[in-house]
Amino acid sequence: MELETRGLSVTLSRKEIVKQASIRVQEKEFVGLLGPNGSGKTTLLKSIYRVLKPSGGVVLLDGREMNTIPYRETAKRMGVVSQFNNLNFDFTVEDMVLMGRTPHKNAFDRDTKEDYRIAEEALRRVEMLDFRERSFLTLSGGEKQRIILARALAQQVEMLILDEPINHLDIKYQIQIMDVVKSLGVGVLAALHDLNLTLMYCTYVYVLKNGQIVAHGPTEEVIDAQLIREIYDVDCSVERHPVSGKLHVTFFSRL
């Protein structure tokens, strides 16, 4: 599945948050979306996963205009792990993950053995299987985030949209979650803050500043000390790591 935006603009409260952004995620490609706080990453993603209406431009799913596709259809193909906001109602962890099956179900369908197997597999992948009977609201932030990912996995989609999916996680689970997502072999569009993780996992990046795409290309070609200084206003050096063989960013304090 291929996801594309053409000249996408989003206006919130008369302010243009995203300006003419054109991005593209090809089949099975892991694409990163970088940018400082307030650069419009979340807004761009929200208009892609249909929570916000763009004020201009189009979102295309395999060349079809997104807003002509029923919600249920997009939910079968595109899963979302967004920044977590609080819930007013409680569910068990297992029920929460089973809800990922919703787009595949008709009104009177019961949860089948297959659904339970899919949910169980998703929980195992995020190492939360022992928590299945627990109440969701009693989990820690990081645990909740892993459950939400498990729910998206249970959706069995071809494309995942991730909005800072690892911001509540310790380093072990950051790597675990990114590994899980990478190993799925699906298309990914992920807003990330950690440049080193971006270099580890993303093959292509878009860099957003003040709502505009200011740079894009293969990750290793785009990320360098000069760009990081321009975008984030910090000093750093970018060098190839002797063990991993990947580019690595080291930041310098201003003191």
Next chain:
Amino acid sequence: MKRKHLNPRHAALSTAIVIGIFALILSILVAVTIGAVKVSLSDVYRIILYQLTHISIGDPGILTGGTLYEIVWNLRLPRVLMGAVIGILLSMCGVVMQATVQNPLADPYILGISSGASLGATFSIMIGAAAVFTGVLASMGTAFWAFFGALGAMALVMVLARMGGGRITSAKLVLAGSVVGSLCSAFTNMMIYIGKDAENMKTVTYWLLGSMVSARWDKILLPGILMAAGLIFFLTQMRNLNTLLLGDEAAITLGVDLTKWRRIYMIATSLLSAVAVCTCGIVGFVGLMIPHIVRGFAGSDHRFLLPLAALTGGIFLIWADVLARVMMANSEIPLGVITSAVGAPIFVYMMVKKSYGFGGKD
């Protein structure tokens, strides 16, 4: 071996639904035997059995006429059934409303329904439609004006919630509901204040506190049919309702067309609660409390919450009405007084026990 239920908790809750159905039937059968007038058990059941199946047991004299027949068949049974119907309607609407506005403190009256209905009923009782209108409108009774008021208030709430553009959010709905609520109360209170007739005032008060007194066979038909239709409709919506609880974003990304369904659910619950209100006044607390209590032991999954809350609501209102009938000799206590007086302590108990958090973590 093939397991029918893949989750043991679900099996337990399914059993609870079956028990609930039996408890509801049992409640109806027991509640018809209780009342201000002593009627022997055998007479009660003989009359009902004869009316349902035309099987006559013993002395046929009381089966088709007379005081006992009137009391059992034309007063008590419709009243008990009306309690069940209204209880089911209100709790069902409460469950759906809470999911729709994603707020556990919502109740079926939240969209200004109760205040609009009160205004309509008060107008009809205190001023009288004939004093203002001519023709068809002048001949309409209190129930019509209550229904009219409820729908008017609901429409106003929807318009207010949509003002300024953008999606109808739960916060906007709750705010618009309170605004319309205070507006309607202001007019209602004004009419009561300038009213002179003491008898009318009593009628208004009685209406505002809810009562099953007027329950007759012909008045059960409409709420009964709508209750059944509503129940069947919402039972097909359980997955959608579950995803609504996860918030706007999650619902959309799980494929639920939020704007469309939220509007449908709001209109459906508003109509159903307006019917309940115009049939027997404002029975407070049921639509808020019953879903809460049931959620406390059954969880938020609508596949179990919805049927269990409906059954619990029906049973609760049957017994609340029994109390209303028998607690004071030669007089009735308004139903709304009972539901609140009984409901509040149960509610506090649930809160203290913390088996259910109102939202988020403790």
